[in-house]
Amino acid sequence: MPLEVQGTFVSQKINKIRWIPEEYEETKCFFTGSWDDEFNSIKVWTLESPHEDEEIEYPRALSELPVDGDVTEIKFTEKNKIVVSTSNGDVRLLEISAYEMQTPLREIYSWKKLHNFGIDPCSCTSLDTIDGDIVTIGEDGNINILNGRRGEITRTINGADSCSLHSVCFFKHSEIITGNVRGHMKIWDLRINNNKPAASFLLAGDEMAATCILNHPTQPHIVLAGSESGSLAIWDLRVNSFPTSLLNAHAAGVTEMHFHPENPQKLLTCSVSGEIWDWNMEAMTKSSKGPDNQITTWMPLEDKNAMMVNSLMPTLHKPINTLHCDKGKIICGADNEAVYLIKNFKY
Amino acid sequence: MNISNLGSNSSRSGISESQKNVKTFILPEKCFERYAACTWRRGNKFSIYPRSQKTSSSPSNIDNKILDVRQEVLLFIPILRKLVNESNGTYLSLQKAAEAAKTSDNHVEFLKLSRQYRSIIRVCIEGLQEAASKETNGIEKNSLLSYITIFYSIECIWHLCEILYIDNIPGDIVLPYLLEWVRFHFPCHEQTAAQLLEACERGSEDHPEYWDTVVGMVVQGRVDVARALLKLHSLTDSNEFKLLDNSLRSMPVYSVYGGISTGEFTVSWKHWQAECRSKLGSRVLASQPKLELIMKLIIGDYSAFESIREKYTSWFDLLGGWVMFTAPWSRRHALGAAAAACAGMRPAAGRTPLDAMARALMDGDLHQVIHEIQQISDNGWFATHLTDILYHCGKLEIMDKHQTNVTSRLRDSLILEYGCLLMEHPSLWPVGLSYLASCPPEGLRRAELVLERIPVQTEAKAMRVVAEAKKYGLLGVVQSVCTCMGARHLSSGRVGSALAWAVRARNSALCARAADSALRAYCASGVLPAVDFLLTAGSAMLLCDTLLFLGKYCDFHRMYKNREFKKAAKLLVSLLTSKIAPDYFWETLLLDTLPLLESDEPVFSSDDTFEIMLCLELKPLSLTQEKADLLRLALTRNLARTSLSDVDSGGE
Incomplete structure (x- = not known):
């Protein structure tokens, strides 16, 4: 079946969008978080057909939770728990009822002004989760490790970066990687208490921010980062600190990327230039012997023609801020105050 | 206002x-x-x-x-924000299509986009209707209902405009399109007709609206439906009915592709009407006044139309029929007279804004049309988008009183105003920006002024504003936003972030200030801020001398910590001799030589030592007497050491 794209205007610029996972049936509900408006909120939506006999499903809002500031990230800690960061520096852990989606989200823990410039507000720019542990970063350059089960701050790395941090990723249980406004990436080993990065390197020499970081689901030493300039860098952390490949991808900043949960050969990216792409990474992961006779499964990109990139949607006139995929269904949220549902995606 | x-x-x-x-x-x-x-x-x-x-x-x-x-801006309510955003997409596609149309005819594309606009309005009306049906507050409901009215009339006028100016009608014969428009926007009796036909019972005339429906169908130009309805009359086999049915059946219908010329058609049409008139004159229908009325209508009798005008709320309902039965070959420019005739059928009826717009449209006075639609309280949405599409279709030509063509100025002024309106909204500013950017050069100048004043709370927003500004080549805005961010960080004492943004802004003055504050912070506390930035700054350091100095000084610290004393010493001497160090920093620099001078192995060559001595004597005020004496002693001792075996200055 061909790809089917369907847009719905929601009167909010969407900064984050996430499917709510279902165990035994097709996913129908999703979260959105808005940004850059007078009043922002986290909404829960469901897809439903307005008339029973129709095939087309439209999103309908089930509940709304107003937040102060922009929603900067939404991630799951468990199936029905999300952790949300906002631009006023707050981090909240919220729970959605598994059976009654329309009941308002319940706040389990909240960390007010977790990131701050003293009394001045400071944006909590991103967060990542791994098994109930949460790492948050902010414009203050601090890193906080939170325990989502007990609701406490396990550790704070003050002044982890002298510039503002913009992206973070847990690539192992005890190791995180952060990227700042200049594309300066640092690896932190949380077992070591000296507040010094274990390694650091630059995304590219162009002083552009690292907007998102992602690690490969099956090969955790492979790390990808998207840049504000639209390029995509790939590192093999076992080899060296220079990107294995730096691809000039989108015309403007990469906003979010995900590997398809069912097929790690598929990478999905979206950008400020209004593009949403699907990459076939197969060509890049052919097994081969590296120069030092080590088996690398991640090939440097000599033959760039081997990249298979598809555009999933005609280019929008406004930035696409976020995407999320679940099997053959991809949703994305954009600055034209619309969410798009892409169906029949082959993975 | x-x-x-x-x-x-x-x-x-x-x-x-x-x-x-x-x-x-x-x-x-x-x-x-x-x-x-x-x-x-x-x-x-x-x-x-x-x-x-x-x-x-x-x-x-x-x-x-x-x-x-x-x-108070109507367009900013959530339901209408959907309209604003969706129509923005169509507007931008239209600008692209217009760009392409410069080289090739892109007429079909324009028509497609015009339909897209109309469907957007329809969706918006649906949304408003849904909201109105759910609304319980009376005042709110009323205002929603009035918005529905506004957008209904917008869609109606847009459709007419599309028929008359955007679509390329074959042979310019507007009748079929006009009938379609009337049926679509002023549906009347349609349901009754459908009910009657479905029931299909003889003697349907008992239905209270039977005759109104038949006449309505005739006036809407649905002759087939009217005939089918007449067949349901119990007297349908009588002569009068057969006579009328015959006349209706034999009515010539003009089609551009029918293979006959307009002239030929006119002859056969006139012949047919003369026939009908003679039947009327022979008063065979006198016993059936309703049939007589229909006969009068189909020969285009003004008084007959006048007599049924009361039954309709507006003259639009009659327009299709009037044109059909008086001059079916009418071209666009003849519609004005027809509209005037229909509007005159009940002079007592008040003139609504919709009337005025439709009349002006049919008169072909687009200037007046735009003037009228500006009175609609939709914050200029309609006027802006309609004017723009008409302008790109090349159908708009507006002269001012000196007979100069002001069409593009009119279009630009509407778009600029609409764009500026949207720029005010905290969330819709990129939409407004895209409107402004489509009217260069003035739009971009305005965009520049507004963009610089957009409140920026977070770096994410700043980066987005910068990205938008870059997209339209507004480098001044990029610089000023980055400088602002940098200055804000600097004033709160965050040197690293300040430097990062100053480098983005390529602003050497701000770099110098930030670097200066870093150096002063070091003098005060002994801790060098933003080391991670300085060690990776690369070419960005060349932006200003102070930053370069700071970067090199930081490098010196790194070397010293790594126990690369000789390299550190060389760097320190070059920093001293380069004379770019700020005055307050001389003390730190000179004292930094002390541990190196006292190291077990000499690291400064005798030449270097002389240089340091020179610097010390040139800046006598930078050190207290005590410290200066200490340094002099160390220098002399180093000189003594190196005079025996000099440090290999070339050795790396």
């Missing part, structure tokens, strides 16, 4: 009109009773504040207040 900047508007109407547009508000607060002043804020906003010329010595005990006054 209606601030229209269409020049002809005021010039045409003179003073009386402008006086009519003035509204007076009474300021509600006590503090404004004596004096008030006002000042513009960003966008269409101003503030009123109490202000007196005299400074009173005793503090007044009135609570002073500042009032922010802004225009």
Whole structure:
């Protein structure tokens, strides 16, 4: 079946969008978080057909939770728990009822002004989760490790970066990687208490921010980062600190990327230039012997023609801020105050 | 507040009109009773504040207040924001299509986009209807209903406009399209007709609306339906009915592709009408007044149309029939007369804005049309988008009183105003920006002014503003936003972030200030801030001398920590001799030589030592006497060591 794209205007610029996972049936509900408006909120939506006999499903809002500031990230800690960061520096852990989606989200823990410039507000720019542990970063350059089960701050790395941090990723249980406004990436080993990065390197020499970081689901030493300039860098952390490949991808900043949960050969990216792409990474992961006779499964990109990139949607006139995929269904949220549902995606 | 900047508007109407547009508000607060002043804020906003010329010595005990006054914008309600965003997409596609149309005819594309606009309006009306049906508050509901009316008439006029100016009608014969328009927007009796036909019972004339429905179908040009309905009359086999049915059946229908010329068609049409007229004259239908009425209608008898006008709410319902039965070969320009005739059928009926717009459209006076649609309270959405599409279709030609073509100026002024309106909204600013950017050069100048004033709370927003500005080549905005961010970080003492943004802004003055504050911070605390930035800054350090100095100094620290003393010493000497160090930093620099001078192995060559001595003597005020003596001693001892075996200055 061909790809089917369907847009719905929601009167909010969407900064984050996430499917709510279902165990035994097709996913129908999703979260959105808005940004850059007078009043922002986290909404829960469901897809439903307005008339029973129709095939087309439209999103309908089930509940709304107003937040102060922009929603900067939404991630799951468990199936029905999300952790949300906002631009006023707050981090909240919220729970959605598994059976009654329309009941308002319940706040389990909240960390007010977790990131701050003293009394001045400071944006909590991103967060990542791994098994109930949460790492948050902010414009203050601090890193906080939170325990989502007990609701406490396990550790704070003050002044982890002298510039503002913009992206973070847990690539192992005890190791995180952060990227700042200049594309300066640092690896932190949380077992070591000296507040010094274990390694650091630059995304590219162009002083552009690292907007998102992602690690490969099956090969955790492979790390990808998207840049504000639209390029995509790939590192093999076992080899060296220079990107294995730096691809000039989108015309403007990469906003979010995900590997398809069912097929790690598929990478999905979206950008400020209004593009949403699907990459076939197969060509890049052919097994081969590296120069030092080590088996690398991640090939440097000599033959760039081997990249298979598809555009999933005609280019929008406004930035696409976020995407999320679940099997053959991809949703994305954009600055034209619309969410798009892409169906029949082959993975 | 209606601030229209269409020049002809005021010039045409003179003073009386402008006086009519003035509204007076009474300021509600006590503090404004004596004096008030006002000042513009960003966008269409101003503030009123109490202000007196005299400074009173005793503090007044009135609570002073500042009032922010802004225009209430209909388009900013959530339902209509969907319209704003969706139509923006179509608008931008239209601009692309127009660009392409410069080289090739892109007519079909324009028609497609015009339909897209209309479907957007339809969706919006649906949304409003849904909201209105759910709304329980009476006032809210009323306003929703009035929005529905507004957008209904917008869609109606847009459709007519599309038929008359955007579509390429074959042979310019508008009748079929006109009938379609009437049926679509003024459906009347349709349901009754469908019911009757479905029931299919002889003797349907008992239905109270039977005759109205038959006449309605005739007037809408649905002759087949009318005939089918007549067959349901119990007397349908009588001669009168057969006679009328025959006339209706034999009516010639013009089709451009029918293979006959207009002339030929006119002859056969006139012949047919003469026949009908003679049947009427022979008074065979006298026993059936309703059939006589229908016969009169199909020969285009004015009084017959006049007699049924009362049954309809507007003259639009009759327009299709009137054209069909008086001059079915009518071209676009002949519609004005037809519209005038129909509108005149009941002179007592008041003139609604919709009437005025439709009349102006059919008269072909697009200037008047735009003037009329600007009166609609949709914040200029309709006027802007319609004018733009008409302009790109090449159908708009507007002359001012000096007969110069002002079409593009009119289009630009509408778009600029609409764009500026949207720029005021905290969330819709990129939409507004895309409108402004489509009218260069003035749009971009305006965009520049507004963008610089957009409140930026977070770096994410700053980066987005910068990205938008870059997209349109507004490098001045990029610089000023980055400088602003940098300055803000600097004033809060965050040197790293300040430097990062200063480098983005390529602003050497800000770099120098940030670097300076870093150096001073080091002098005060002994900890060098933003080391991670400085060690990776690369070519960015060349932006200004102070930053370069700071970077090199940081490098010196790194080498020293790594125990690369010789390299560190070389760097330190070059920093001393380069003379770019700020005065307050000389003390630190000179004292930094001390541990190196005292190291087990000499690291400064005798030449280097002389250089340091020279620097020390040139800047006698930078060190206290005690420290200077200490340094002199160390220098002399180093000189003594190196005079025996000099440090290999070339050795790396």
